[in-house]
Amino acid sequence: LAKTTQPISMDSYEGQEVNITCSHNNIATNDYITWYQQFPSQGPRFIIQGYKTKVTNEVASLFIPADRKSSTLSLPRVSLSDTAVYYCLVGVYNFNKFYFGSGTKLNVKP
Amino acid sequence: EAGVTQFPSHSVIEKGQTVTLRCDPISGHDNLYWYRRVMGKEIKFLLHFVKESKQDESGMPNNRFLAERTGGTYSTLKVQPAELEDSGVYFCASSQNSGTVQETQYFGPGTRLLVL
Numbered sequence: 001l002a003k004t005t006q007p008i009s010m011d012s013y014e015g016q017e018v019n020i021t022c023s024h025n026n027i028a029t030n031d032y033i034t035w036y037q038q039f040p041s042q043g044p045r046f047i048i049q050g051y052k053t054k055v056t057n058e059v060a061s062l063f064i065p066a067d068r069k070s071s072t073l074s075l076p077r078v079s080l081s082d083t084a085v086y087y088c089l090v091g092v093y094n095f096n097k098f099y100f101g102s103g104t105k106l107n108v109k110p
Numbered sequence: 111e112a113g114v115t116q117f118p119s120h121s122v123i124e125k126g127q128t129v130t131l132r133c134d135p136i137s138g139h140d141n142l143y144w145y146r147r148v149m150g151k152e153i154k155f156l157l158h159f160v161k162e163s164k165q166d167e168s169g170m171p172n173n174r175f176l177a178e179r180t181g182g183t184y185s186t187l188k189v190q191p192a193e194l195e196d197s198g199v200y201f202c203a204s205s206q207n208s209g210t211v212q213e214t215q216y217f218g219p220g221t222r223l224l225v226l
Binding site for chain 2: 034041042043044045046049087098099100101102
């Protein structure tokens, strides 16, 4: 599995847009990029997944450049409830070996 | 639709005892995964079932851990005998095996195991 590198932590304020970038230099042709969110005392929760270019859903956008060696999760207008750890995962179909890494701890302040 | 459930939510046992964790995946999901996070470390993959068959158990730490999924529904993870280093949070996840590449794993809340 391609390993990922993310910032350990980030601070933001309510209402701001937050961009978390993940590096995955060794991503393989068949690998997809998936982001998960985890709150304390809960299991990780799927946010968004993409292969290339841009993907948008109701909670986030995912930007993937042409070389796919990095990806950026964009959270529009964060609120206090978005305080969580965000994991960038890279893996092939069926993801039978997720490698979570350390994740990015996002702290949203009032 | 009910999500992935795990039981118990917490377990405190003494070293040398046996503990069995249970996971009920989302109904209809063929794939079931076990992960764990030990104190201060990252979430690590343990094993993967496809229905009742073990697809990949390369992450199982040693032979004190036994996972089963009889009938291809719920799964159990038994630790016998438990050691101090087994303390951590054990997560279960499931996915549908829909045959597409947009496979998503849905995680349960985890079982917090403390071995004293």
